[in-house]
Amino acid sequence: MTDNTATPEYGLKELQLETTFGGMGRETSKDIPLIDLSNFDHRRQEITAQLWQAATEVGFFQLINHGLDLDSVRDAFKLSEAFFALPSEQKQAFPLKKGLNAGWEFMSQVRPSTRTADQKESFQITLPHMDDLWPNQTVVPEFHRVMLDFEYRAWQLGMQVLSCFADRLGFERDFFSQAHDRRKPDYQSTLRLLHYLAMPEESQDDSLWRAGAHTDFDCLTMVFQQEGQGGLQVSPGKDAEGAGDNREWSSVIPRDGVITCNIGDMLMRWSDDQLKSTLHRVRMPKPGEYRGPRYSLAFFCQANKEVIIQGPGGKYPPISAADYLLQRIQANFAEKKPS
Numbered sequence: 354m355t356d357n358t359a360t361p362e363y364g365l366k367e368l369q370l371e372t373t374f375g376g377m378g379r380e381t382s383k384d385i386p387l388i389d390l391s392n393f394d395h396r397r398q399e400i401t402a403q404l405w406q407a408a409t410e411v412g413f414f415q416l417i418n419h420g421l422d423l424d425s426v427r428d429a430f431k432l433s434e435a436f437f438a439l440p441s442e443q444k445q446a447f448p449l450k451k452g453l454n455a456g457w458e459f460m461s462q463v464r465p466s467t468r469t470a471d472q473k474e475s476f477q478i479t480l481p482h483m484d485d486l487w488p489n490q491t492v493v494p495e496f497h498r499v500m501l502d503f504e505y506r507a508w509q510l511g512m513q514v515l516s517c518f519a520d521r522l523g524f525e526r527d528f529f530s531q532a533h534d535r536r537k538p539d540y541q542s543t544l545r546l547l548h549y550l551a552m553p554e555e556s557q558d559d560s561l562w563r564a565g566a567h568t569d570f571d572c573l574t575m576v577f578q579q580e581g582q583g584g585l586q587v588s589p590g591k592d593a594e595g596a597g598d599n600r601e602w603s604s605v606i607p608r609d610g611v612i613t614c615n616i617g618d619m620l621m622r623w624s625d626d627q628l629k630s631t632l633h634r635v636r637m638p639k640p641g642e643y644r645g646p647r648y649s650l651a652f653f654c655q656a657n658k659e660v661i662i663q664g665p666g667g668k669y670p671p672i673s674a675a676d677y678l679l680q681r682i683q684a685n686f687a688e689k690k691p692s
Contacts, residue, residue: 354469366534385587385605386411391418393513401517408518412629413587413615415605416514416575421506423610426577429503429546432496436476437489437548437648447476447486453484454543473635477546478504480535481670504544508535508653511542511573514614517652523665529572532656532674539658541674542571549584549647566634569617569653570681572675576614577650578607584635584647585613596660602634618681619674625664 386407390400407414436444441459449456459474478500487497515529533542566588578585586602605613621630635647656662658675672680 385397385603386414388414388416388613390416390420390513393420397517401520404514404517405521408616408628410513412631413613413633416510416612416614417610419510419612421510421612422488425503426610426650428499430577430579430648432493432499433476433546433548433650434529434648435493435549436496437474439492444452445472445490447488449477450482450486453479453482454541455479456486465583473547473549475638476546478546478613478690479541480504481538481540500544500546503650504652505535506571507575508533508542508654510612511575511654512651515573518620518624518628522627529654529656532660533572533654534657535656539675541655541658541678543653543655545651545653547649547651549649551646566632568630568632569615570619570678571617571653571655572620572655574615574617575612575652577612578605579648580607580609582645582647584690585633585649586636587615587631587633589629589631590650600632603672604636617653619662620676622669623664624676625666625668648689 386403386552388400388403388407393400398585404414415634444457444459447457449458454477457474465586489497510532512533515533516526519526519528534540535542576585583604583606585605585606588600588602615631616628618630620628654679656674658673659669660674662674663669663671
């Protein structure tokens with residue numbers, strides 16, 4: 354893609370993450386790999402090497418000069434906020450379709466890591482299942498058009514990044530584009546609009562999280578954030594046993610024009626565990642921090658349901674993407690007894 358995104362001149366190879374202390378686990382300072390995608394076709398080999406190093410050693414990275422127009426991102430945020438500002442009675446007209454990851458939900462995720470509901474609401478856009486789920490022009494003008502366009506642009510960028518991993522894994526360059534084919538009825542990549550609830554000044558319940566610690570089930574997640582609305586934290590590695598007081602967490606400072614990416618469980622398996630799925634969470638604001646609503650946009654690159662997942666070395670038996678996601682959902686949200 355050509356670069357038409359206005360981004361700050363950082364002048365550094367990496368962005369340093371915010372240093373904080375406290376909360377569940379130890380919060381510390383780490384460097385997050387910052388990857389410049391400008392002049393992609395001529396720099397493909399260099400960019401591929403940087404992505405591979407970030408994904409094998411850290412599991413998360415940030416993209417700049419990625420070609421996704423900043424105005425498009427802002428338009429999507431504006432309409433996301435307009436949707437979430439609707440009365441609950443109106444949003445209930447677009448309910449989440451069970452098992453299809455399409456529609457609106459409110460505080461419905463309870464993660465094993467917290468055993469409390471995530472303090473958020475979301476609207477999932479998964480193209481084959483959006484019948485009767487689009488707000489019309491009188492409800493949120495231009496929502497359908499803008500979100501369809503943004504979903505396509507995000508898909509294009511995700512496939513560009515995944516093509517670099519395909520090169521290194523020994524697959525055909527368009528391997529992941531074929532595996533995430535938007536034209537097929539079993540397409541299951543998802544654009545998720547997220548609204549994390551405002552926190553009253555007098556409230557400080559340490560048992561609550563905007564999103565409890567988890568890994569993603571997909572191949573690649575791309576997160577768009579707004580400056581001043583922090584809370585996203587990452588911890589390299591996916592070993593849930595280290596998710597308590599001994600695990601280190603680093604806070605990702607949101608910046609306009611910067612996309613934060615993480616490897617998901619699906620790509621970790623597909624790479625025979627070479628690429629690292631990353632544990633992450635969204636913490637509640639601390640005293641003295643911004644306590645208003647937080648909005649983010651996330652695009653999840655998930656292979657089509659009928660695609661078979663098997664790594665180049667055959668470390669794991671083949672499994673369909675549909676069965677793999679079901680397996681991961683059951684493992685993540687299964688009832689667990691307190692230790």
